[in-house]
Amino acid sequence: MAAKPTFSQEISNLLYASQGSPLKNCIQCGTCSGTCPVVNYMDQTPRRLIGMINANLKEDVLDCNTYWFCASCYHCTVRCPAKIDIAEAMYAVKRYSIWHKTYSEDLVGPTFSETFVKTIINNGRSFEPVLAPTYMFSMGIKEVLQEAYMGTQMMLKGRMPVLPTKIKRLDNFKKVIRRIIPMGGEK
Amino acid sequence: MSEKVNPEQERVGVYVCHCGSNIAKVVDVEDVATWAADLPNVEVSRDYKFMCSSLGQDLIEEDIKEKGLTKVVVASCSPHMHEKTFRVACERGGLNPFMFEMANIREHDSWTTDDEVAATSKAKALTNAAIERVVHHQPLEQLPVEINPNTLVVGGGIAGISATLELANAGHHVYMVEREPTIGGHMAQLDKTFPTLDCSACILTPKMVDVGQHPNITLLTWSEVEKVDGFLGNFTVNVRKKARYVNEEHCTGCGICIEKCPFKVSDDIFEVGLSERKVIYRPFPQAVPKYPVIDKENCVYFQRGKCKACQIFCPTEPNSIEFEQEDEILSFDVGNIILATGYDLFDVKKIPQYGYGRLANVFTSLEFERMVNASGPTEGSIVLRDMESTPKSVAIVHCVGSRDENYHKYCSKVCCMYSLKFAHLVHERIPEAEVYNCYIDMRTPGKGYEEFYNRLLEEETNFIRGKVAEVTDAARIPEEEGKLIVQVEDTLIGRQRRVPVDMVILSPAMEARADSKEISQLFKMGCDFDGFFVERHPKLDPVATMTDGIYIAGACQGPKDVPDSVAQGAAAAARVAGLINLGTVMMEPVRASINQDECSGCKICNNMCPYNAIIFHEDREVSEVITALCQGCGTCVAACPSGVITGAHFTNDQLFSQIEGILWDVRPEKVTA
Numbered sequence: 001m002a003a004k005p006t007f008s009q010e011i012s013n014l015l016y017a018s019q020g021s022p023l024k025n026c027i028q029c030g031t032c033s034g035t036c037p038v039v040n041y042m043d044q045t046p047r048r049l050i051g052m053i054n055a056n057l058k059e060d061v062l063d064c065n066t067y068w069f070c071a072s073c074y075h076c077t078v079r080c081p082a083k084i085d086i087a088e089a090m091y092a093v094k095r096y097s098i099w100h101k102t103y104s105e106d107l108v109g110p111t112f113s114e115t116f117v118k119t120i121i122n123n124g125r126s127f128e129p130v131l132a133p134t135y136m137f138s139m140g141i142k143e144v145l146q147e148a149y150m151g152t153q154m155m156l157k158g159r160m161p162v163l164p165t166k167i168k169r170l171d172n173f174k175k176v177i178r179r180i181i182p183m184g185g186e187k
Numbered sequence: 188m189s190e191k192v193n194p195e196q197e198r199v200g201v202y203v204c205h206c207g208s209n210i211a212k213v214v215d216v217e218d219v220a221t222w223a224a225d226l227p228n229v230e231v232s233r234d235y236k237f238m239c240s241s242l243g244q245d246l247i248e249e250d251i252k253e254k255g256l257t258k259v260v261v262a263s264c265s266p267h268m269h270e271k272t273f274r275v276a277c278e279r280g281g282l283n284p285f286m287f288e289m290a291n292i293r294e295h296d297s298w299t300t301d302d303e304v305a306a307t308s309k310a311k312a313l314t315n316a317a318i319e320r321v322v323h324h325q326p327l328e329q330l331p332v333e334i335n336p337n338t339l340v341v342g343g344g345i346a347g348i349s350a351t352l353e354l355a356n357a358g359h360h361v362y363m364v365e366r367e368p369t370i371g372g373h374m375a376q377l378d379k380t381f382p383t384l385d386c387s388a389c390i391l392t393p394k395m396v397d398v399g400q401h402p403n404i405t406l407l408t409w410s411e412v413e414k415v416d417g418f419l420g421n422f423t424v425n426v427r428k429k430a431r432y433v434n435e436e437h438c439t440g441c442g443i444c445i446e447k448c449p450f451k452v453s454d455d456i457f458e459v460g461l462s463e464r465k466v467i468y469r470p471f472p473q474a475v476p477k478y479p480v481i482d483k484e485n486c487v488y489f490q491r492g493k494c495k496a497c498q499i500f501c502p503t504e505p506n507s508i509e510f511e512q513e514d515e516i517l518s519f520d521v522g523n524i525i526l527a528t529g530y531d532l533f534d535v536k537k538i539p540q541y542g543y544g545r546l547a548n549v550f551t552s553l554e555f556e557r558m559v560n561a562s563g564p565t566e567g568s569i570v571l572r573d574m575e576s577t578p579k580s581v582a583i584v585h586c587v588g589s590r591d592e593n594y595h596k597y598c599s600k601v602c603c604m605y606s607l608k609f610a611h612l613v614h615e616r617i618p619e620a621e622v623y624n625c626y627i628d629m630r631t632p633g634k635g636y637e638e639f640y641n642r643l644l645e646e647e648t649n650f651i652r653g654k655v656a657e658v659t660d661a662a663r664i665p666e667e668e669g670k671l672i673v674q675v676e677d678t679l680i681g682r683q684r685r686v687p688v689d690m691v692i693l694s695p696a697m698e699a700r701a702d703s704k705e706i707s708q709l710f711k712m713g714c715d716f717d718g719f720f721v722e723r724h725p726k727l728d729p730v731a732t733m734t735d736g737i738y739i740a741g742a743c744q745g746p747k748d749v750p751d752s753v754a755q756g757a758a759a760a761a762r763v764a765g766l767i768n769l770g771t772v773m774m775e776p777v778r779a780s781i782n783q784d785e786c787s788g789c790k791i792c793n794n795m796c797p798y799n800a801i802i803f804h805e806d807r808e809v810s811e812v813i814t815a816l817c818q819g820c821g822t823c824v825a826a827c828p829s830g831v832i833t834g835a836h837f838t839n840d841q842l843f844s845q846i847e848g849i850l851w852d853v854r855p856e857k858v859t860a
Contacts, residue, residue, distance in 0.1 A: 027590070029627040030676030034656030039676075039683045048681050079540070079656065081591035 007058040014092035020077065020085025026050045032076035032086045042066040046076060046086055049093070062102045067093040068109035108135040121177055124167030128160055197322040198230040200256040201314065202247060204238035204263035206293055213297040213306045219262065223314055228322055230254050239269050244276040251280030258282075258321040262290040262314045283326035285776075285836060290317040312849045319848030323840040329773040330814065334420040335522030336767045337362065341412055341706075344372025345749055346741025347527035348394050349756030350763075355403035357764050362519060363398065364426055365408045367456070369474035371395055372529055376457060376553060378560040378567075380749055381608040382639035388562070392473045399475040409480055413516070415710055418798065418818055419736030420522045420772065430512040432481040433467075438507040440477030444497035445469060452485045459553045462564035467497050472562065481508075523736050523763040526720060527756060528706060530742035533588035533595065533695035540657040541587060541693055547572040548671055549658060549691045552605060559612050569616050571690060578620060578689035581613050582673045584655045585626040588696035595696045595717065600746040602694040603630045607639055609692055610648045623649045623686055625675050633748075651686070653678045658691050697746040712737050719745050730759040738762055777819035777836045779812050785831040786810055792823035792832065 005013065012022055026047070033045035044052065044064045052061045070090040077087045094113065097103050103110045115134045119127050132151065136144050154160040167173060203220045205211035216234040224232035231250055235243050238261055250256050259282065261273050266289045274284035290313040300306050336359055340351045343365030351361045363370070374380075375395075377387035398404055407426055414425040433444075445465050454464040457471060464470075466486050469479045487494040488510060498508035535543040535551055543549045548571050550558075557563040558570070571578055583606045588594040603626065610622045624643075629650075631640045644650070653676040662668045663685070670687035677684050699718025700706065707714040712734040713721040720739045723731040730738050738759040741752040766772060781792075781801075788808035793801050800816035801823060803809075812823070812832075824834045833839075847854060 021592070027627065028678060029586075029590075030653035030678040031656050033676035033678075033681075033683055034653055034674055036683065045676055045681050045683065047676060047678060079593075081586075081593065081654065083592040 007056045007061070008053050011053050011089070011092050011096065014095060015085070015088060018085045018088040018092075020080075020088060021083045023050050023053055023084060023089060025082045026054065026084060027082055029081060031079050031081060035075045035079050037073060037075070038069050038071050041069050046070075046090070050084070050086070050089065053089075053093070061093065062097055062100075065107075066090070067097070068103075068107060111135075119164075121174065123164050124170050124173045125165065127164040129162075130164065195228075197228050197257050198255055199228045199258045199260060199318055199321060200247065200250045200254070201226075201229055201232040201318060202238050202243070202259070202261045202263075203232070203234040203292075203310075203314065204243070204261065205234065205236045206263060206297075207237065210263070210293050210297045210310075213301065213303055214292055214310045215303065215307045216310075218307055219292075219310050219314060222311055223318065226315065226318055228258075229318060230256055238263050239272055244272065244279075247273065247276045248280040251277065251282055256280075256282070257286065258324060259287045260290060260314065260317045260321050261287070262292045262310065262317065264293040265291050265295075285327040286321070286324050288317040288321040288324065290314045308852075312851060315851045316845045316848035320841050320845035323838065323844055324836075325838075327776040327835055330776050330778070331771045332418075332420045332774045332815075333771050334766050334769065335422075335520050336360065337519070337521045338763050338767075339364065339412075339422070339424055339521040339524045340527060341524065342372070342527035342529055342741070342743070343367075343370030343398070343406075343408065344527060344529045344741060344752070345374045345391065345394075346529070346743075346747075346752040346756040347372070347525070348391075348398055349753045350525045350527060350740050350760040351404060351756075352394060352397055352401070353757050353760035354764060355398075355401045357760075358403065359764065359767055360403050360405070362405045362407065362424075362426075362521065364410050364412055365406075366411050367470065368409045368431070368468075368478075368480040369395075369470050369476070370398060370406070370408060371471075371473075371475070373553075374749060375471060375473075376459075376560070377556050378563070379608060379612065381604045382633075382635040384608070384611070388473060392475075395473065395475040406476065407517070408476060410517075412709065415524070416799075417520075419774075420766070422521050422524060422736065424519060424521055424524075426517045426519075428515040428517055430483075430514050431478060432483070432508060432510055432512050433478050434505075434507045434509050434512075435476065435478050437503045437505055438478045439503055440469075440479075441502065442469070442479070443500050443502060444508065445479055447496045447500040449494070449496055450485065450487055452482065458557055458564055459551070461554055461557050523738065523766060524710065525738045525740055525756075525759045525763065526706070526710060526743055527739070527741045527752075527759075528700055528703070528743040530697045530746070531700050533698050535587055535693050535695050537594065538587060541584065541655070541691075542658045542660075542671075543693060546658060546660055546671055546691075548578075548689060549693060552602070552609070552692060552694050555609055555692050559609075559616070567616070569613060569690075576689075577617055579617075580621040580623070580670075580688040581610075581690045581692065582623040582625060582655075582658075582671075582686060582688040583609050583692045583694065584658070584673070585624065585694050586654060586696075587693040588698075590627060595698060597696075597717065597746070598630065599696040600630070601697065601748045604633070604636055604639070604748065606692075606694045607631070607643050607648075609694075610643050611639075611646065614646050614648070621649060621688075623651055623673065623688065625651045625653060625655045625673065627652070627654050633750075651675055651677050651684065653684075662687075697742060700743065703743065710734065710737055719743065730755055730762060736766075775819065775836075777834065778814050778817045779819065779821070779823050779832050779834050780814075781810055781812055781823075781827075782831040782833070783807075783809050783811065785829060787829050787831075789828060791826055791828060795822050795826050797822065 030047050033039050033047045044066045049066045067090040072087050074087045077085050098110050112134050201223045203216045205216050220232045220234040231254055237243055259277050270289050274287050277287045278284045292310040292313055296306055296309050338354055338361050340347045340363045351363050354361050374391050380387050409431055410426050410428045413427045416423045444467050448465040448467045450466045451463040453460050467479050467481045483489050501508050558565050561567040585606055589599040613620050613622050631637045655675045657674050659672050667687045671691050673686045703714050703718040712732040715721050720743050722729045740755040740759040786809040793803055798816050798818050800813045801810050821834050824832045
């Protein structure tokens with residue numbers, strides 16, 4: 001019977017399909033945090049998050065907002081001198097957090113991510129009018145009106161579809177998805 | 188090879204080594220030894236803690252004398268380590284040293300696995316193979332090879348200069364070949380040398396002058412090695428001496444031609460593009476030799492047939508400018524070769540986020556070196572690209588292309604120290620300037636190096652621990668307008684910082700010469716994936732290569748600073764001087780021979796021999812190997828369609844028995860019996 005995996009092992013297991021080097025290869029140079037366009041909104045820099053994962057500081061990692069603020073621009077991944085796929089590591093921690101329901105209720109990120117992924121699985125593409133409400137209500141009334149106004153304008157200009165559109169050969173796409181994400185239930 | 192060995196009568200001694208726990212930890216050495224005792228021909232089989240110890244060797248010696256052994260097998264480490272040790276032990280016992288065979292059960296077995304059963308079984312197979320091979324061994328005599336006392340040194344940087352002077356001062360003749368018009372290498376471009384800050388030119392030029400004037404040195408600048416033939420002690424080298432268009436015998440080096448030449452081009456080599464030079468030029472005032480060279484590509488006379496200003500104004504009699512000069516091929520013999528071909532600087536344009544070439548005030552380290560050099564383009568003042576305004580703040584970026592899997596994995600070793608030196612020079616020349624050093628780890632191992640780091644801390648340099656993410660000119664706040672912004676995480680406080688500065692200096696990696704692969708092929712030795720030449724042993728033989736008679740020194744072996752390069756140059760020279768003093772060395776008698784009675788005279792082997800060691804007798808229509816030239820590579824043995832060429836110590840009998848021996852557990856019964 002193998003010993004219970006440590007937190008850092010669990011995260012590296014979630015990265016099994018990633019092309020990058022293991023998180024343990026991190027030399028703590030700070031290229032990722034220096035590059036990150038949203039680092040000012042994070043309570044821990046990406047470099048420190050990797051350090052905390054390697055140190056098995058599970059609670060501290062799950063408590064911070066770093067991975068929810070990651071914009072997935074992959075700039076860090078491109079520049080990392082240790083070839084670690086940092087953006088992918090952020091996804092790994094996001095998944096861990098969603099599966100273990102460790103995120104706080106008022107956080108928009110998890111609901112947003114789930115709605116986004118579900119829309120993609122069902123339609124093969126994103127649909128903003130469904131996605132927007134998942135985060136809009138966390139904003140002030142003024143911002144909501146602003147967003148709604150911009151949405152309407154975009155619809156009028158034909159930049160955003162009024163009804164959800166689906167991609168061609170959606171069945172094939174779903175088969176691909178089913179291979180990547182084990183969803184259980186339906187065949 | 189005439190006397191036939193009768194395998195039935197051989198008496199073999201088998202010695203299985205524990206190598207402390209290196210082998211015994213995985214291989215059941217006692218079991219291997221007991222098992223081997225029952226094998227055919229085996230007279231005695233023992234296991235011992237350290238076979239290479241004097242006691243272990245005595246064991247072999249005594250058994251040869253007392254039990255009348257005729258052959259010896261030691262199952263231990265790699266023949267690279269101890270084959271010689273045991274051959275000598277056999278010789279002391281009264282046997283021909285080639286009556287010995289080694290089975291490698293350490294590198295090839297115990298170090299590769301934790302599986303004790305499999306390792307023991309493999310150790311048996313390897314030992315058995317050695318036993319079955321050794322009974323076919325024949326006595327051989329080593330061949331003496333004379334060492335030509337002349338030496339070739341390739342590269343005239345500080346490593347090459349050091350090697351050359353050591354040998355020349357010891358009274359040996361040295362040919363030094365340098366690709367550029369002058370010797371001096373990268374060190375001649377530097378201003379100060381860390382950590383003592385002595386002037387680079389002041390300590391280098393006396394050595395350059397020594398090389399230029401030494402009676403034992405033939406200096407060939409503006410020349411390249413084209414062809415190398417031969418082997419240890421007897422190399423023949425062809426060197427292309429490129430046309431200088433200046434007669435070195437008549438030229439006095441007065442420099443009037445340089446003064447009068449009406450055309451200028453950017454000096455991309457010595458001044459790294461920061462200033463211009465004339466078309467007929469001498470890279471720098473202290474160049475050795477002093478003769479100028481005409482840059483044919485840019486010379487108006489060569490392009491359009493008019494001008495000849497240099498020739499008209501040349502005051503020597505006869506005139507030193509010879510437009511009709513052509514490349515010369517020189518050929519000479521040497522006994523040993525030292526390669527000191529140096530390094531190239533990493534091309535920082537490969538990292539676009541640092542903005543070199545796009546943002547004017549981003550400089551490379553070599554540009555900065557030239558700038559702070561008193562004889563450089565700005566006569567020592569630190570200025571921005573407009574060549575007049577003084578920077579008020581400077582950021583120095585470490586690890587540009589080093590320690591980065593996308594470019595070079597290795598640490599370039601010298602950048603931390605010269606970046607600190609740069610910071611000091613900025614403080615010294617512009618006392619009011621702010622200096623930022625952005626580093627991943629500060630690596631300052633070396634005598635006086637850490638003290639230099641402390642000195643910079645006292646000089647109030649700003650140290651930011653973090654690899655620079657990008658250099659940009661896109662300002663976000665008014666203070667950043669018109670500045671270069673260095674964006675970096677200060678990892679010690681865990682926050683991204685944007686540091687506005689006037690000037691950025693990149694410290695690029697040292698990399699192997701762009702043509703190092705071709706050079707390694709030319710000299711028939713190895714280079715690694717990064718292009719650096721491979722030493723024979725990383726710790727115990729750092730200046731020799733796997734090819735006998737070829738040595739390496741300086742940054743062509745790996746990133747290195749001046750003291751290390753000088754030490755390696757001297758070390759390589761000491762190795763060569765040792766061989767020259769011996770006069771002759773004994774070479775392995777592993778040589779090919781052709782059975783003259785059975786040779787069909789097809790000549791296939793003649794052209795295949797890489798050492799031109801096979802001649803064809805027209806009268807008898809048979810080929811013959813000149814033993815003195817043969818290097819025992821075995822090419823002809825494999826190529827001979829009649830199978831009449833034999834490689835000594837690698838005969839068919841020996842190899843087939845070895846193969847059968849290794850397959851002892853699967854071969855049919857009748858062969859075993």
